[in-house]
Amino acid sequence: MRTLGLIRAATPPPVRDLWPRLRARLGDDERVHLRLPALGWREASAIAVALGTLAVVPDPLRFLVACGLL
Amino acid sequence: MARPRRRDLLAYLVGAGVAGTLLIGPYGLRVAVIEVIPGAAAVQPPFFLLPILWGLWNLLWTRRQPAMSAGRWGALLGVLAGVVVNLLFVAEGGWFRAAMLLPLFLAVVYYLIWRVVIGPLNEALGVDGERTAV
Numbered sequence: 001m002r003t004l005g006l007i008r009a010a011t012p013p014p015v016r017d018l019w020p021r022l023r024a025r026l027g028d029d030e031r032v033h034l035r036l037p038a039l040g041w042r043e044a045s046a047i048a049v050a051l052g053t054l055a056v057v058p059d060p061l062r063f064l065v066a067c068g069l070l
Numbered sequence: 071m072a073r074p075r076r077r078d079l080l081a082y083l084v085g086a087g088v089a090g091t092l093l094i095g096p097y098g099l100r101v102a103v104i105e106v107i108p109g110a111a112a113v114q115p116p117f118f119l120l121p122i123l124w125g126l127w128n129l130l131w132t133r134r135q136p137a138m139s140a141g142r143w144g145a146l147l148g149v150l151a152g153v154v155v156n157l158l159f160v161a162e163g164g165w166f167r168a169a170m171l172l173p174l175f176l177a178v179v180y181y182l183i184w185r186v187v188i189g190p191l192n193e194a195l196g197v198d199g200e201r202t203a204v
Contacts, residue, residue, distance in 0.1 A: 032194045037185060042141075046178040053175045057168040061103050066155065066169055067176060068117030069095050070103050 078129055081197045085128030086121040088187050093120060113164050115155050123151070128188060132197055140192060144184025148176035 054060045064070040096117045127147045136143060152173030159165040192198040 034190050034194045036190055039186075043182060043185065046182050049178045050175060050182070053171050053178075057171060059107070059168070061107050062113070062166075063168050063171075063175075065096075065100065065103060066113045066115060066159070066166075067172060067179075068115045068120060068155070069092070069179070070099050 077132060077197055080195050081128045081132040081192065082125040084125075084188060084191045084195065084197060086125030088183065088191070089124035090121040092183070093117065113159060113166075113169075114162075115158065123147070124188075128192070128197075132192075139185065140189030140198070141181045141185030144188065145177040145181035147184075148178070148180030149173045151180075152176040 054063065057063045061070065124147070127143070131140065131143050138146075152175070155172055155176075156165065156169050159169055189198075
């Protein structure tokens, strides 16, 4: 009887409330945190080059078809 | 049976998924463009291979961990794709002068897509691990 009492005293009670664990799991694993990069001069330059190229080529639609984008 | 690593599989699927979504352009608008410009049908790049190419390129990025950002890695693919498409046009006899600009144009377009879409997806899904952007 005394041994059983010692074992019971040494074991922590089981966690009955599962919601905190479930919420933690959903927060950590089930949601994707997308961090979009800040658009700076490099991106602005890339957009300018792309639009400039389309303005320079004689037939932009044919050019886009050749790119595989259209 | 070989079991691919989860990270490799995710890398391939991210690249292939984004490129597959972009194919709405060729599949949805190409017919209309060819109606307007009959000459546009003369050039037929194998755009349907884009998802496989992008998937493998993203997988390669995960495997090799190059010291460059996803945007630059995508730009490199754009240059290579532009050169290959030029060679293809030459082989088919459908080359035109403006095609010389394809490597530059594809490099900047791919740079933007890889920087704004694929890079963040890789990071969010844990594909790029501990790499720091350069």
